[in-house]
Amino acid sequence: MGHIQDFTADSAWEAHWGYFSRQIPCTKDAGTCAYLDAVYHGHDVTMLYSFILWAVIVGILFLWALGGRLVRLDSPMQRQSALYRLARTIQSAVRRYLLPEAWPGVFGHTTRLQVLVFLVLLGYLFVFTLVGITYQTWTTPISGSSQHNIRSGLGPWADRIGVLAFALTPLSILLASRESLLSLITGIPYHHFTFLHRWLGYIIYAQAALHTIGWTVVEGKLYQPQPAHWNSFVAQPYIIWGIVAMILLTFLVLHSTKRGIQLTGYECFRKAHYMVAMVYVGACWAHWSKLYCWMLASLGVWGLDRGARLVRIVVLHHLNLPAPTPSSWGGLHIPEAAMQLHPNPVDGDVLRLDFHHNHDPWHIGQHFFLVFPALSLLQAHPLTPCSVPDTHPTGQQHTYIIRARKGLTRELAVSAASAAPGTPKPAGETTHMTRAGPTTPVLLCGPYGQAIEDRSGASLPGNLLCIAGGTGITFVLPPILHRITALSPASDSLIELIWMIRRKNDMHWIAPELEILQRVASTTAKTLRVRIFVTREAAPAPAEDSASEDAKTPCCGGSVRDPGWTVEFPLPQESSALTSARHPDLHAHVASFLERVVQGPTRVLASGPPGVISALRTAVARHNQPGKVWRGEARGDVELVVDDRVVW
Template identity: 45%
Template sequence: MDAANMLVPRAHIQNHSEGTAVVPHWGYADRVVPCTNDAGSCTYLDVVYAAHDLGMYYTGIIWATIGGILLIWAVGRHFSRSQPSGVQLPVQKGEGVNQSRSAIARLSRAVPAYARQYLLPDAARPVFGRVTRTQVLTLVVLTGYLTVFSFVGIIYGKWVTPVKKLPGVYNIRTSLGPWADRVGVIAYALTPLSVMLSSRESILSLVTGLPYQSFNFLHRWLGYIIFAQSGLHTIGWCVVEIRLYQPQPKVAVEWIVQPYIIWGVVAMILLTLMLVLSTPWGIRMTGYEFFRKAHYVLAMVYIGACWGHWAQLKVFLLPGLLVWFIDRGVRFIRTALLHYNFLPSGHMGFRAAPANITFFKDETHGDVVRLDFDHPQDAWDVGQHFYLSFPESSIWQSHPFTPLSLPVYGADSQRHSYIFRAKKGETRKITELSALRTARMTDHEQPHEGLMAEAKLSVVLTGPYGEQTLRGLSSDSNVLCVAGGTGITYVLPVLLDLASRPQSSNRHISLVWVVRRRSDIDWVAPELAVLKRKCPNLRTGMHIYVTRAAEEQDATAPAISEKRTVNDCSKEIEPSSSDASSASISSALSVHGVAKADLGLNHYQARPDLGVVVRDFVAGTISGTTDVYASGPGEMISDLRGIIAGANKGGEVWKGVDRWDVRLTCDDRLEW
């Protein structure tokens, strides 16, 4: 083997001067035929090209499988939406038994209940974080599928061949090279899938109906798989070129300076940087916004480096670039159309939404801001969220917020209401800006009970995004809403929508909200007032748990544990931060406080036992299934997943007992 032939990318040991024809191989270097090298080298080349050709077929099978799954999913969604729910016959009170359904209908309910029973709880939290067993099972199946295709179809062997013009010097040729190529090809093939899993304007969401954020787990772990495959590809060829091929170090030096190898090293460095920055440690060190923007830039440069490394596989790289640019372009267009309105001058143009600010001071746990504004647009679906950016702070950052207001279909303008707590970064800057503007207003005008809603803040919206939580909710389903802190914004629209509709007398609806202080109720006092006026629909009541009552001025007062009757709607709730407001709301709702003194402690605290809450709610239903909507801290969501899993009993659902068919819809993006 002469040096000139070694410098041809992946030309291996082919002798171009003695060949009579060139056979193209898709995604690989052309092969020179006939092979005029020694028998071992020719056999090795047969193995290399056969393994590569099979690998390309396998990547097609992988994508055909992904496409087939998505097609079946889309067809199944279409038919499930088009099927009528059927007429419900009377059921035995207290049992919820429905024997009128066919075996297929009962099976269609029993199988998901069985699946939730075993797949809903968190799986190996120290390794995977707060994700369900369903997501981990999907990852395991995908990993196993890719592992099989990484090894099959390769003839494994070892060939010792002489080095030309160097008597007594031999090359060791093994199947390590073909295998390293195979895992590298699969890493390339997975690149567009990784980009699709990270897209906000998600094609996968359009097909499956799942919100884009539900794919974040697979995106992160698919990135780990691509990193592992790329690393194995790199290590494999380093062993071949630096150790097995002779003479050394001549072969290694001539190999490492080739342009395609330099681009491969650059791609591996970029991939390693993306991995390090995406770890919890990396995000804490650099900040989430830096991680997000750096991830975008590094990912695009990485794809370019992969193109430079092996342009023959650009068929996998180009779709990844296109999907990314389409995602960014659609975001820009949606934002522009959403804000293309009449300007004060009467002309049409881009206009940010002016939001009213209501500021809630809380130096201990973080100040809370409420934004209210009207914006001309179509209604969104309950459960969806918007990305909000604040031009007066930064146009380069946006954060997802769920509107707590109820969309009105057919209206020319929609009311947007948001609440969020300041932590750090952009939300802290916005809170400080809101506090400053509110303070300026109070310097010139008499404040109304400590709150000023006249201060303004410009808001730019992008969206809506996310799932439609009420789609698929049957008319006889019982609804339990559980929220922690600002997570109330996720469940309030559900209750407001249900309260606006005629309700079955057998339908149970309940709200459990956990807050730190009793004054936190004022965040959403107007919405609670609406629910209070229609509280016959909330047959088991609204329950608010105050966890840190000792921090209130009335911490020495006796603990409150009021049990109200279903139709006790005699008092009105008014939005205010005063003690009178809290007392008014307490009289209308069930506000629980358990004295820690009774537990050997020195201040009040109340936390609901979610297991008891869910069990009592399900036991109190008369007929129909139960849908649980939840939002709050990760620990609460994890507990609820296990509790809801235990509440599902597929065998009982098969018998027609609907109460053991319990579903959970949660939004765990919020912390409180």
């Protein structure tokens, strides 16, 4: 508004947050003065709406944190109270109606709850983008010319959506932070906010585009004379920076699409995304420095996230005692991980890493980011430990199962193969032999994510159904191993594992852990069941005592017959460890498990392909029955916990 007002006049100035000061009284014509009234009123209302937006967000987080501290329903006495039943009933109702996926063709594999939160935010922005704007047109004369300017509510409206885009930028970065303040307050893992981060980015892009289009129309069409006015307008530095910001934002949006990530690779996308995002924040600051507060907050959130990651690494590798045989690099104690390579030229090679490192135990369900400094210091991979945390004197036992695909994980598999003398590269191998021996240094950052089991075992949820596909076994195996040691033999709690693998030799990945499960299942058949579905390989041919032999050594080989089969232990009633099967009917398995439930709620843990997770969300939602939960019946209270750390 600086070019409209006469800044050389001897007048008073009225300050407005985030905008030009206003000359009072107005010395222009009546139409221009009325337009200025509308502009400044609209801007003041815009700032109010943006502050209300953040007040609502902070208020919700405060109430969430307060409620989480006040409502503690862990003791046996509390579990019998009406408050406990009410809380479980509400949770069951939310799962029944909001757990299934909503419009997967548009939003992907996302629950109705996530979509509902997004739509509420979208509704707020839609309403407050439109209200408080003076929808009127003024025709004002141009001094010394027969032409005139057309002034309307388009300019204030374009300013409104531009300010809201600025105000949403810190929230977008907060939703993408690994060291998430939102996770600290709500207990929700950081990766569950990725959906909102992505769609909020689309909103900001739409706002920025409409802001640009609006002022392009105003300055290039409604104001006169043209093209002289437009040429002087786009030559101003703040407009040039606005154009730069729009170009950078367009790159961020296009590069974050599936096709964009495929063209450059995920690691390139990830690094380019957060670096270009910070340049975009700087361009926004240069474009409209009067609202630098939002950009400063954005830079602060980003800087805290990066700094906290560095602190975590130092704490894990410097402030703790070294493991028995650590590497040392830059004063950090770096464990050496033993690598076991499981070659598979058809489905992809798999690596098992085992090492000890002395630090505080993590919570079951949490994951670490692993860096392999021998290969790259710039890439970190999120991996869930397949081991159970404890207080071992030599440090925590870490076990990871990694499928070697492209990039760094492929390099890791190649290094494991080349480190074993006389062995071919993994990509060309046709055997299924497992090799051990080579090691690699590992840097850890974490832990991150949610705790799905109580460390002490004192407040374990009643029943546990674990469903995993392939390397997703790393998410569901630790809670099973934890429970079979924490629960008493007389417990009525049920534990069942359903693991879908492509080849029988995939069981070699976790051979030591399977032996433990098989041993426990043989003595507690009522409590623990394990069903392994082999989906792309034929079953061993019938042979004398084949069933008992398979039950004793579930990782053995054999000849083949019909494709699609399962390995079960303990032995089913028909005394056969091998039964015909392909991909399991997850709906049927959930229903079958719930039929055996005697008491207590049921928790379903899942990690696998999107199709598996989608089916389980529908199945679990269907079996949640709030009425039964309120009456104290166990079978209507089913919770689903998903390992969905696929970010894009």
